[in-house]
Amino acid sequence: MRKFLTSTLAVGTAALLALSACGSSEREGDTAGNPSGAAKGFAKDALIGVALPSKTSENWVLAGDLFTNGLKEAGFKSDVQYAGASTTVADQQSQITAMITKGAKVIVIGATDAAQLGTQVKQAKEAGAVVVAYDRLITGTADLDYYVAFDNFKVGQLQGQALLDGMKAKKATGPWTIELFSGSPDDNNSGVFFNGAMEVLKPLIDKGEVVVGSGQTDVKQTATQGWKAENAQSRMDSLLTSTYSSGKTLDGVLSPNDTLARAIITSVKGAGKPVPVVTGQDSEVESVKSIMAGEQYSTINKDTRKLVAETINMVKALQAGTDPTINDTKSYNNGSKVVPSYLLAPVIVTKANAAQAYADDPKLGPLTK
Numbered sequence: 001m002r003k004f005l006t007s008t009l010a011v012g013t014a015a016l017l018a019l020s021a022c023g024s025s026e027r028e029g030d031t032a033g034n035p036s037g038a039a040k041g042f043a044k045d046a047l048i049g050v051a052l053p054s055k056t057s058e059n060w061v062l063a064g065d066l067f068t069n070g071l072k073e074a075g076f077k078s079d080v081q082y083a084g085a086s087t088t089v090a091d092q093q094s095q096i097t098a099m100i101t102k103g104a105k106v107i108v109i110g111a112t113d114a115a116q117l118g119t120q121v122k123q124a125k126e127a128g129a130v131v132v133a134y135d136r137l138i139t140g141t142a143d144l145d146y147y148v149a150f151d152n153f154k155v156g157q158l159q160g161q162a163l164l165d166g167m168k169a170k171k172a173t174g175p176w177t178i179e180l181f182s183g184s185p186d187d188n189n190s191g192v193f194f195n196g197a198m199e200v201l202k203p204l205i206d207k208g209e210v211v212v213g214s215g216q217t218d219v220k221q222t223a224t225q226g227w228k229a230e231n232a233q234s235r236m237d238s239l240l241t242s243t244y245s246s247g248k249t250l251d252g253v254l255s256p257n258d259t260l261a262r263a264i265i266t267s268v269k270g271a272g273k274p275v276p277v278v279t280g281q282d283s284e285v286e287s288v289k290s291i292m293a294g295e296q297y298s299t300i301n302k303d304t305r306k307l308v309a310e311t312i313n314m315v316k317a318l319q320a321g322t323d324p325t326i327n328d329t330k331s332y333n334n335g336s337k338v339v340p341s342y343l344l345a346p347v348i349v350t351k352a353n354a355a356q357a358y359a360d361d362p363k364l365g366p367l368t369k
């Protein structure tokens, strides 16, 4: 509650409120919800449904594989589905309905559109299935049972701080000129990331130490529909033409994830400009290489292996008829209830700590040697 309210009030712009209103959670509340199903338990080889969004970043691809293998290893049957690339909302809705029909006991959902799943979550609950929001909160429904995620507000704070640290390392004193990008407005996380980052940046913007060169802080301007790289790249192209063609220096860009960070860097390089400090998220292979090469400044390590493992632990507890482990009962209000959550801590990664951060990651460790 503290963090969300502070950030919202601190930013206080119509733009940020609009972003919040179109899907971000309030991290505030009083009591935990009252999850269904926990006391009952179910068969050890029950069907577990996993409905993931389209593959907009590497973490989603990895999550699907890890759920398929991990649920099998734990003795469950699984039905792991991705929403398609274009008709994502309708795809995901019908996939969830099919899982309910097949008798899934737990349905894990990485929502493609936070606000469009209330009917399906209600149907699941009525059929006796427990619904777990994975990574992205589902909004506007009291029927959601649990949320398992990295603390995504913290992700935004770390991104905002990394942007400042990176700019200060290049130029000790301000003012620094930046541009802001946010994720897809249908993803609840987009507002949470943005609010977290703005909690750090807004006080400096107010003091004039940080200047948003284009003045574009409205969600309609900063949003990246569908988390698509081409949308971020074309917006950056336009910003460079409108605001930086006469030689003004761009010191930093707040990018909510790695896919968009690389698109922004491609745009800047294409315009023949020096690469500014650009933040990211997801520890994507190409971005970790870019960080080691001194281009992208930072990413966030939200280890998908841990997130899937915690979700499967929750499924195991529900199977045994016990209460799953929850470590947060106040931060993520989905508009209808405060959702009992298991939150993991994200880690900021720059060139300075990449080797340590990815030491046990078979895919990323070697890139940092």
Ligand code: GAL
Residues within 6 Å of the ligand: 055, 056, 057, 059, 060, 135, 136, 183, 187, 189, 190, 227, 257, 281, 282, 302
């Ligand atoms: C978010 C997720 C990020 C990133 C983004 C785009 O919801 O938390 O890690 O993957 O989707 O796919």
